[in-house]
Amino acid sequence: MTTSLGAAPAHDALTFIAKPTPQLRTTVVAQEALLPSTEFAALLSCIQSVFDKFTAKLMEFPPGVERATALHEMMDQEVGVVAALPLSCRMGCSGCCHYEVEITHDEAEVLCAIVQNGFPIDRHRLNEQAERERTDAAWGRLGSPANRCVFLGQAGACQTYQHRPAICRKHLVTSLPSLCTTPGGSVLPVHVIMAEILLSAATSLEGATLGSLPKMLRAALEES
């Protein structure tokens, strides 16, 4: 579920977005190859318009918990358009909760507050995960207990579901859940371009940062 937003756009057409998600970049590159130039220009104009609208909406809220909550509500609304698809994501199929999830600084504040308010997490596991580099081979061990998100309950349910990060909300598949933890499994993700533009807007806000959940949460806990 890693998004790995780069510091600079990888595609010239997206220079109006400081940190587009990789999926947004991929979509734009694919559409550029498919569409006549006028239609591609119209698509870019549409993306910019939506990006500006999302940015303006997010800026109505102060950084931190309030802006994270607004982002989550907006993300649920955008992702809701695919609710009629045969999505296979269910409570208990938690393969995607064993990857290095990325969160915004605002979301780190939300999760930090939950822990400070008494939610018990495995601090040892959090520290071990926070010490890893993104390229650490440990993250590639699909379904490994050492990779479990510290908010994942024993029954495979997210224990902070209402406050889960935006990336968790938009990560949906239509393939068998078992494929999510099968090396080389043919996972069929569902991409919602509006969700990608929204996350790009959230991470492109001035002062916004995005990073691994373990690293961001540990840092927030240390600062608090």
Ligand code: SF4
């Ligand atoms: S926050 Fe919840 S949904 Fe997201 S990875 Fe952790 S357990 Fe899974």
